[in-house]
Amino acid sequence: MQLGFLVDLHLCMGCKGCEIACKVENEVPLSTWRLRVKYVDVGTFPETKRTFTPLRCNHCENAPCERICPVSALHYIENGIVNIDKERCIGCAGCVMACPYGAIYIDPQTQTADKCTYCAHRVASSMMPACVVACPVQANIFGDLDDPKSNISKYIMDNQGGVQVRKPEKGTNPHHYYVGGGNVNLNPLASHRVDGYSLFNKITTLPVGGHH
Amino acid sequence: MAAHEILAATNAVVTLDVALPGTVWPWLVTVNMWAKSIGTGVIFMLMLLLKKYPEKAENLRFPTTVVAIIFIHIFLLFTLADLHQPFRMWHIFFYPHLTSAITVGAWMATAFVGLLFLLAFLSFVKKDNASFDKVLPWVVALAIPVTLYTAGLMSQCTARELWQMPTESAQMIFAALLSGSAFMILVFGSKLGWEANRSLSNILALSAFMAFTLYMSEYVFGPMKAEEVAAVLEYIKGDGPYTVMFWLGQWIAYLLPMLLIALSRASKSESLLKLAAILALVGLFLVKHVWLMIPQLLPMS
Numbered sequence: 001m002q003l004g005f006l007v008d009l010h011l012c013m014g015c016k017g018c019e020i021a022c023k024v025e026n027e028v029p030l031s032t033w034r035l036r037v038k039y040v041d042v043g044t045f046p047e048t049k050r051t052f053t054p055l056r057c058n059h060c061e062n063a064p065c066e067r068i069c070p071v072s073a074l075h076y077i078e079n080g081i082v083n084i085d086k087e088r089c090i091g092c093a094g095c096v097m098a099c100p101y102g103a104i105y106i107d108p109q110t111q112t113a114d115k116c117t118y119c120a121h122r123v124a125s126s127m128m129p130a131c132v133v134a135c136p137v138q139a140n141i142f143g144d145l146d147d148p149k150s151n152i153s154k155y156i157m158d159n160q161g162g163v164q165v166r167k168p169e170k171g172t173n174p175h176h177y178y179v180g181g182g183n184v185n186l187n188p189l190a191s192h193r194v195d196g197y198s199l200f201n202k203i204t205t206l207p208v209g210g211h212h
Numbered sequence: 213m214a215a216h217e218i219l220a221a222t223n224a225v226v227t228l229d230v231a232l233p234g235t236v237w238p239w240l241v242t243v244n245m246w247a248k249s250i251g252t253g254v255i256f257m258l259m260l261l262l263k264k265y266p267e268k269a270e271n272l273r274f275p276t277t278v279v280a281i282i283f284i285h286i287f288l289l290f291t292l293a294d295l296h297q298p299f300r301m302w303h304i305f306f307y308p309h310l311t312s313a314i315t316v317g318a319w320m321a322t323a324f325v326g327l328l329f330l331l332a333f334l335s336f337v338k339k340d341n342a343s344f345d346k347v348l349p350w351v352v353a354l355a356i357p358v359t360l361y362t363a364g365l366m367s368q369c370t371a372r373e374l375w376q377m378p379t380e381s382a383q384m385i386f387a388a389l390l391s392g393s394a395f396m397i398l399v400f401g402s403k404l405g406w407e408a409n410r411s412l413s414n415i416l417a418l419s420a421f422m423a424f425t426l427y428m429s430e431y432v433f434g435p436m437k438a439e440e441v442a443a444v445l446e447y448i449k450g451d452g453p454y455t456v457m458f459w460l461g462q463w464i465a466y467l468l469p470m471l472l473i474a475l476s477r478a479s480k481s482e483s484l485l486k487l488a489a490i491l492a493l494v495g496l497f498l499v500k501h502v503w504l505m506i507p508q509l510l511p512m513s
Contacts, residue, residue: 031231038513039228050227055513064370070314071303090303091296093236094314100371102512105233111296166513170370184224188511189439191224206231209296 002080002175003118004145006152006163007054009180011139014039014052021134022056025119031206032105034116035131040184040191053185054131054140057082057103057116058166058174065095065104065115073113080145080175081120086112093208100170102188106209118142145175155179235508240294242501244287245362246391249384249496251283252324252355253392257412259352261396262345265408272400273344274335279395281328288321313368317361324358327351359388372507373440379426383503386426389419390465391496394489401489406480413485416492417473424466427499440510447506458502465495 014037022028022035035056042049059082066074066082073089076082089112096104096113104115119129127133132140143150148157156163156177165174166186183190258276261269292298304318331351334344363380366372393416401409435442448458472488475481 033230036230037228038226040224041227042222042224044223064368067311068314068365068368070309070312070318071300071307072309088300088303088307089297090300091298092294092314093296094312094365094368096233096236097369097372097508100512102233106296167371172370184222188513189443190222191226193226193229193511203231205234207234208236 001078001147002145003123004059004080004143004152004175004177005056005118006141006155006177006179008139008141008155009051009053009178009185011137012037012052012054013137013139014050015136017134017136018054018131018140021130022116025122025130026117028114029107029109031210032107032114034114038185042184051182051185053178053181055101055103056131056176057099057118058101058172058176059118061173061175062171064098064100064170064172068094068098070094077120079123081118081123082115083117083120084113084115086110086114089113091209096208100167100172101174108210111209152177232511235505237294237504237508239501240290242497242504243290244294245384245387245500245504246497247283247286247290248359248362249387249391250395250493251280251287252359253388253390254279254283254395255328255348255351255355255392256388257392257396257415259348260411260415261404261408262348264411265404268404268408271403273341274332275400276396277328277331277335279399281325281332284321284325284328288325313361313364317358317365320354320358320361324351324354327354355388356385359384369507371440371512372444372510373438374430374434374444374503374507379430383423383426386419386423387496387500389415390423390492393419394469394492397485398489398493401482401486406482409482409485410477413473413476413488416488417470420466420470420492423499424462424470427462440507444506444510447509448502453509454502454506457498461495461498461502463495464491465499466492469495 016037019036026034028034035054038053038055040051042051059080063082066076070092071088071090073085074082074095091106091111093106096106104113107114122129129142132142141152141155143152145152147153159179162179164178164181164186165176178186254276258272261272292301295301304315308315310316327350331344331347334340334347360381363377363384366375366380367377369375393412397409397412431445434445446452448454469488469492472484476484
């Protein structure tokens with residue numbers, strides 16, 4: 001079994017329901033996120049549009065975080081999920097530095113690394129990840145990539161040529177796919193990130209783990 | 213930011229996102245690299261001096277070993293201080309993951325400390341110089357991977373493309389040679405005589421020249437290889453946040469020491485050499501700090 005995720009960006013409307021469901025399900029502390037939806041505005045008024053991109057751990061087949069972790073706190077489980085053992089983590093933040101997707105953070109309460117686990121605890125009980133359940137438009141498709149009859153496999157088959165991953169050149173082989181993505185969605189260097197400017201606040205950086 | 217993918221036609225702007233994480237590896241890691249360079253570098257220099265100038269370096273065995281022990285412990289202390297769960301450090305030894313440069317580095321550094329204490333025992337308690345000289349080559353051999361492992365760790369940081377193993381390994385070795393020779397000139401130079409000081413200053417000048425050349429090569433040619441490198445180097449160009457510190461580091465660590473060493477040749481001035489040594493040690497910290505910080509400023513997602 002190889003679990004994977006696919007987000008159809010044609011369907012995503014940026015409601016952030018997945019983000020909130022994830023926060024609640026996993027008790028993700030304030031100022032940290034396992035999953036978030038990034039808004040990128042494209043074009044010049046009046047020819048503009050807004051894109052929405054949910055970003056989470058990619059559960060890579062060749063995960064840099066797993067490789068750099070000195071104590072195997074980050075490890076693969078049988079279904080392909082890259083899981084984390086917070087009791088073992090020493091908080092070296094090597095994984096935070098190694099992840100090319102910025103998907104790992106230091107939990108300010110436990111002072112250990114944390115990230116999306118595809119809700120491994122729910123999956124173990126045959127439930128879907130919280131973000132999948134919360135999505136009102138079924139933009140999140142989750143399932144077994146090894147099973148050709150799974151929804152995710154069928155979706156990938158149906159959208160051949162339109163399925164993308166983030167930063168494929170890094171050789172991480174992500175198990176997280178996007179349909180309907182473009183360079184501005186998936187490449188962080190393809191959009192301006194103006195310091196001090198976002199819709200709701202002017203906070204651009206937060207301290208890692210609440211200190212340093 | 214110079215993200216060359218951004219087109220005027222798309223004018224893509226991030227309008228809502230979470231705040232980016234601040235610096236993940238802070239100045240504590242700079243101290244780690246700086247102290248490790250000195251701790252391993254003085255051992256390289258001791259070996260050289262004992263081979264080339266045995267009578268002058270006769271009494272340096274124990275003091276140099278003490279210097280190495282002090283700086284390796286500064287390195288270890290700051291490594292520990294940088295952990296968010298420092299009391300779990302023992303996990304590295306009981307749950308080791310050998311694909312990680314951190315694990316391999318921690319094990320090698322521990323063995324290195326053990327060998328340094330053996331050297332101290334042989335020179336101070338047993339006063340057995342013959343045994344000391346037999347053990348020293350093994351300590352030097354281990355000092356090489358100990359000083360290199362941070363390069364491996366930086367290269368394991370996927371998407372921080374500025375940090376490439378071949379270049380960073382060379383920079384780590386040059387840093388050890390530069391800081392080791394500078395420290396020996398500064399602390400033991402007056403006991404060594406002009407010839408030994410000249411040899412040490414040659415090493416200092418050459419390692420400064422090579423390190424400076426590598427940085428300039430990265431500065432000029434790096435942006436042609438990867439968009440991440442191009443974006444990261446913008447932080448040390450123009451009015452980038454680390455431009456001043458980068459050039460201060462290059463001048464203080466490399467250019468001024470090279471100039472002072474050249475001037476000292478004419479006058480045989482040990483004072484100029486000592487000044488060059490102080491500048492090299494101070495500048496190395498700045499250079500290392502800038503190179504550690506700038507890839508961390510890049511948004512990853």
